[in-house]
Amino acid sequence: MSLTLVVLAVITVVLLSMVLVLYFMLRSLKAKLMLLEAQVQAYPLLMEELQTGIAEQQAFMRAMDEKHGHRGLEHEQVSKQLTHRVKVVQDELTKVKEMFEHYQEQQPEDKLYSRAYKLAELGADVEEIINECDLPRAEAEMLLSVYKKKIR
Known part of the structure; x- marks a missing residue:
């Protein structure tokens, strides 16, 4: 009987050790699970932040495109006006030269x-x-x- 008691005691100690190991492993897994759950819950918030950031960047880019589009149009209009003014001045210069030559001939x-x-x-x-x-x-x-x- 004493051998049986020793075997039972050893089996009990082994089982208790295994239960303790399993308990600590379960606790560790539970902590990891909680951490993973927190991360999973954070993903929608991160996604929302990213989508908001993307939307803001797209709005900024549209505003910059529109701003540069207006400037390009302004530059084009100024260029056309300057071209017209240069042509007017050249025409006037040609007339003055003709008048000068006519005066010299007289x-x-x-x-x-x-x-x-x-x-x-x-x-x-x-x-x-x-x-x-x-x-x-x-x-x-x-x-x-x-x-x-x-x-x-």
Whole structure:
């Protein structure tokens, strides 16, 4: 009987040890389960935060696209206005040049001097200017002197 009692005592100790191990394992698993449950419960909140953040970013991007779209339109309009103004100024400049040329053509004395000056620009000497423009030698020499000082 004593052997039986010893075996029963050993079996009881083993069973109690196993129960204690199982108890601690169950406690550990329960803690892990609670942690997992908390994480699972947090996922919808995280998803909601992420979706809100995405929606805010999309709204920001739309606002920036709209802002840049308006600026692009403004730049295009300003560019068109400037192009128009440049064309108007060029047209006015052309008219002024034409008026100036017309005025020069109406001044007979000036016409001779203008022609003489152009000859000087083309490299004519004093004799050529005298012959072509019917200018006195002194005037032709003076004109050449003025032209040479100008190009220096």
